[in-house]
Amino acid sequence: MATGLMVTDLDVGDVLGPVEYTLSPFVVREYCHAVELHHDCFQGIDDQVMPPTLIHLDKLRLYRHACPGGTGPTARIHYEYDAEIFGEVRVGDRLSVVGEITERYTKKGREYLVLVMKLTRVETGELLIRYTDRVILAYREQSGKAA
């Protein structure tokens, strides 16, 4: 990890993390409230679990950890979310997340970056979610693809 590294500087082989944290009920409820997942398993009091989509914010956790220089000169645009779920993540779990840049390429004049992340339970080492995140580092309007 290089001090001052920005997200736009990331390249193939860069490893982000690992970062450990404990999943809090506040985080799950706040996230689910923001995205209208009003289900008891997420927003209830007992037996609360993490929606697998929340791993997307672990990407930002890794960026903050590995890229203290911030986003970089251009806004990042999310292009693909791909999560394989192997086990339920529960509130109170001590978790570890690590990521690796596996691809950086240019297609139709746009630069893409692929980050593969693994979320594991610290106590057991069990792989809970493997997540592949594909972003466009600099958006140009003409192709009309963005999110």
Added chain:
Amino acid sequence: MTEMNLQPGTEFRLKPRPMTRERMRWYVDAQPTIAADDGRIHTQEPTIHDDDDYARSQGLPGIIADGMVSTNWIMGLLIDVFGRDIARKGRLRTKYIAPVYENHLVTTCACVTRVTQDQSGARTIDLEVWCEDDTQRKLTVGEATVVQAAA
């Protein structure tokens, strides 16, 4: 949960929702709030999801929704239909193939493509998932797999 009679072609849809400015901002505000994890609301620098001027400076005509809003609406549909099984084992993949602008009317959809059952009785359901606008143009596309343990 009662086992549904699912077959390829079985389709599920949520009621259309407008992608309002507020819905886009909720996701923006959630990010620093969750990062701080201190029970209080936090905000961040302008983004392409909540600031028109910044979005235009990045080549966009105005703010666009974060793709994860659509992905979470698909997740919500899967939870509505299958319960929390999708949070236990499975897969969800989404691609954002068209921008979602302010006040686009978005309908979240899923269609069963395959149902298989193993010897233990566990059932695997594969689905095509997508979000479309009010002209049926797809905005977000993808696939999901839900694994239901034997009853």
